[in-house]
Amino acid sequence: MTTADPTPRRLPFHQLVGLLREILVKSGVSQANAEILATNCATCERDGSHSHGLFRIPGYVSTLASGWVDGRAVPRVEDAGPSYVRIDANNGFAQPALAAGRALLVEKVRQSGVAVAAIRNSHHFSALWPDLEPFACEGLVGLSFVTGIACVIPLGGRKPVFGTNPLAFATPVEGHEPLAFDFATSVMSNGDVRIAAQAGRRLPPNSGVNRDGVPTDDPAAILNGGALVPFGGHKGASIILMVEILASALTGGQFSSEVDFSAHPGAETPRTGQLILLIDPARGGNAAFSGRVASLLETVRGAGQQRLPGDRRYRVRRDVEAHGVPISEEQLARLQSYLDP
Amino acid sequence: MTTADPTPRRLPFHQLVGLLREILVKSGVSQANAEILATNCATCERDGSHSHGLFRIPGYVSTLASGWVDGRAVPRVEDAGPSYVRIDANNGFAQPALAAGRALLVEKVRQSGVAVAAIRNSHHFSALWPDLEPFACEGLVGLSFVTGIACVIPLGGRKPVFGTNPLAFATPVEGHEPLAFDFATSVMSNGDVRIAAQAGRRLPPNSGVNRDGVPTDDPAAILNGGALVPFGGHKGASIILMVEILASALTGGQFSSEVDFSAHPGAETPRTGQLILLIDPARGGNAAFSGRVASLLETVRGAGQQRLPGDRRYRVRRDVEAHGVPISEEQLARLQSYLDP
Numbered sequence A, B: 001m002t003t004a005d006p007t008p009r010r011l012p013f014h015q016l017v018g019l020l021r022e023i024l025v026k027s028g029v030s031q032a033n034a035e036i037l038a039t040n041c042a043t044c045e046r047d048g049s050h051s052h053g054l055f056r057i058p059g060y061v062s063t064l065a066s067g068w069v070d071g072r073a074v075p076r077v078e079d080a081g082p083s084y085v086r087i088d089a090n091n092g093f094a095q096p097a098l099a100a101g102r103a104l105l106v107e108k109v110r111q112s113g114v115a116v117a118a119i120r121n122s123h124h125f126s127a128l129w130p131d132l133e134p135f136a137c138e139g140l141v142g143l144s145f146v147t148g149i150a151c152v153i154p155l156g157g158r159k160p161v162f163g164t165n166p167l168a169f170a171t172p173v174e175g176h177e178p179l180a181f182d183f184a185t186s187v188m189s190n191g192d193v194r195i196a197a198q199a200g201r202r203l204p205p206n207s208g209v210n211r212d213g214v215p216t217d218d219p220a221a222i223l224n225g226g227a228l229v230p231f232g233g234h235k236g237a238s239i240i241l242m243v244e245i246l247a248s249a250l251t252g253g254q255f256s257s258e259v260d261f262s263a264h265p266g267a268e269t270p271r272t273g274q275l276i277l278l279i280d281p282a283r284g285g286n287a288a289f290s291g292r293v294a295s296l297l298e299t300v301r302g303a304g305q306q307r308l309p310g311d312r313r314y315r316v317r318r319d320v321e322a323h324g325v326p327i328s329e330e331q332l333a334r335l336q337s338y339l340d341p
Helices: A013-026 A031-046 A054-066 A093-110 A131-139 A190-199 A219-223 A233-248 A289-302 A310-323 A329-339 B011-027 B029-047 B054-066 B094-113 B131-136 B190-199 B219-223 B233-249 B289-302 B311-323 B327-338
Strands: A009-011 A074-080 A084-093 A114-121 A141-146 A167-173 A174-185 A273-281 A325-327 B010-011 B076-081 B084-093 B113-124 B141-146 B167-174 B176-183 B272-279 B323-327
Touching: A009 A013, A009 A329, A009 B029, A013 A031, A013 A054, A013 A233, A013 A325, A013 A329, A031 A054, A031 A084, A031 A131, A031 A310, A031 B141, A054 A329, A074 A093, A093 A114, A093 A273, A093 B113, A093 B219, A114 A174, A114 A325, A114 B113, A131 A167, A131 A174, A131 A273, A141 A233, A167 B167, A167 B233, A174 A289, A174 B233, A174 B311, A190 A219, A190 B054, A233 A273, A233 B167, A233 B219, A233 B233, A233 B289, A273 B131, A310 A325, B010 B011, B010 B327, B011 B029, B011 B289, B011 B323, B029 B054, B029 B094, B029 B131, B029 B323, B054 B311, B054 B327, B076 B094, B084 B094, B084 B167, B094 B113, B094 B131, B094 B272, B131 B176, B131 B272, B131 B289, B141 B233, B167 B289, B233 B272, B311 B323
Parallel strands: A084 A114, B084 B113
Antiparallel strands: A009 A325, A074 A084, A114 A273, A141 A167, A141 A273, A167 A174, B010 B323, B076 B084, B113 B272, B141 B167, B141 B272, B167 B176
């Protein structure tokens, strides 16, 4: 943020999607995949998830240029059982893979009450809540798990094994937008470490280890050969391991520790896997479900929790829907430069 | 532990099961339910999960005597969809409810690749890993979620809303016993608070709040009208909320904050719900799964994590299988006293 740019422009959402789509297509992404990825990225920016919004465009561009990810990949959807969809992303991004299997997945969960999409050979470079929110809008409960690039040590360990391995959950809420959350199962995201390093701030004690496996609160030491620790002590350490098992072993994807893009300078995305699990609460015989969730959230607010996951996101979104996505002239010029270098 | 009892007796596992079954039957539990609960409780004691072993027997007895739980309940299993089993525990314990639906649940997961058992109107008074380990032994991946009695505040809140809301995960591991973990999504279990209070120990800072909602490390203040906090900061706070939604709203069970046994002095068990979710990794087309998990666990150990979830449990179990369950004369006399008061 500079004071030189006090009043950012407002860009209509569809214009931002169009601009991002053009950049991706110019970087070698197929039209169909670019539409999906541009919408996803613009959605993150729109909702204030800036670390997964425009901030990511240089990473998309450099990763595509490196040849590490295939922007034109056509996912292969396999009907693996009455409740089971497997999707080979064919070394493309995870969002087009999910989009390709979506209709079959929803058909299965409506039919059987539960369904899984197991995506492998995929690159996930965004937030997880945009994957789940649309299902929750259709009345479905969703869970998702994704693996990343090894940068998190196991409990008491010295060498990174896990990615920041996010997990996400979404549920319909009667009379409200869905409740959706999404967080790294490491103590913080890599982006937060980078921001602290740039700002010269120390991290909370025991956030990570240096290259020798010694605990440190120095973000630079974590970034230069060190690693993060899992969130939440031994409980979080179990959860980050579970995410690795569900998103990589179960899907048939690579483990975080197997990702090796050293032959592709500029590459930033993990080639691992993603698991999505959907439950249909109505099919399970419980018509009152979303009303019960609404009443629980009222109880939680009444007991003193002032902000629930997603509250800020929906507030920001409403503002953007009225006025457009805020974007600085500098950001806009940088995006334009990808089209007119 | 007293020095007066240096060499506890060793009781063969089946004898311990038999003794516990007799106590439960005498307390009003049906033979069929008593067999299941006695095996469950003896299994916890055998594996060193003492807080869910013999330690629980007085609670079973007093809860049954209070009329709050129905020891003779016959669960009602509903086939709610190709992948969905709903079970009304009919105000009985959760383990007989799961046992009643087990065959149908396994049939469904083998058929479709994924299945859910949604148990409601049930009392869970034990650990969760014994529910999942047998599925993992059959090659299935399992998740489970249970709600409890409100004793945990939401993030930044003042009033308890959640139970200690455990979650559990189990997976087959090629060439090894299953990996299974199970923990409260509060910062600690109620049992740990009681033990600290008895020992006169303070808790780690910000483990809970007193009756006025003020943060405290005094276990007595937490037990006397206060409450615990969720584990793992805002991430754990999201997970404990998710458990409440999955185990209570989705199953049609009561919320933790709705449990009211004040008319049943001596009652200790929650009447809420439990969700069990199974995935068949082979049915999903990934035959290499359990080998991949084994290789991941090797990597994790190689990176320096010395103890994985369950390591201690299996070590203790092997000792017991060779020599019997250790039990002090004092414990044995206390158990006998329920039969010959």
